[in-house]
Amino acid sequence: MKNEMEIIFDAVSDNESFARVAVAAFVSHLNPTLEELADIKTAVSEAVTNSIIHGYENLYGYGRPGRCPASRKETNPGKVWVRCVLEGDLLHIRVTDQGRGMDNVEQAMEPLFTTKPELERSGMGFAFMEAFMDDLEVESTPGQGTVVSMTKKLGTGGWIEGEE
């Protein structure tokens, strides 16, 4: 059986939790383990956050309220697309933005590499997506946007949870 959903939302950080919870809810009828759910939520959170702060460079609401520099007060218009397809126990997630894209995807995917150290981005986003999902593909065109495609097989973690 195939099951599909897509959500489109504004590229602001308030929507990060919405996106990962929506994806988790979408797969909930498959009875995923807590660990699988956490993996999916983390991977979605990383991809969506990347689109918001790197793709569209939206920092609205980041930091302590009341003393925000101007750059954190305005947002660039832009949407993030999250598309999920369930095929049997395979979950495909595609996170798309039409932001600035990346010149060097390979470099961006290196652990600890970040272009925003001032935001204390750890440079672990892609490493987490790779670690917590089974497959990861990143396509990016500078000036046009980025597509992150991830796949995870569900229903393999049951015995791990039983051990804990």
Place this chain on the structure above:
Amino acid sequence: MDQVMAEDFQVIDNCLMIRLPEEIDHHRAGYISETADRYLLREEVQNVVFDFENTRFMDSSGIGIIMGRYRKISCFGGKVYAVNADSQIQRILRVSGLYRIVETVK
């Protein structure tokens, strides 16, 4: 909602204790980091203790918070501790390699 409050930051002896929210993502990370740094500047604390008791979700933004505080205090011999981390948080710490600089308690 799930916002970090002033009372979630406490100075006990030479430690800054930070009670972390239920979910740690980029959206909340800025507030936590900037508030923690204000305490580090104002009070003479050596160590930072992150309390994960209420935390059920963390992404790489949490790693950024911990690494950033570690950089600020390690040059003065300070340490970073993680307490009450559930298995999922421990997994994140492990995958990120942060286990090498963070001491987990309990």
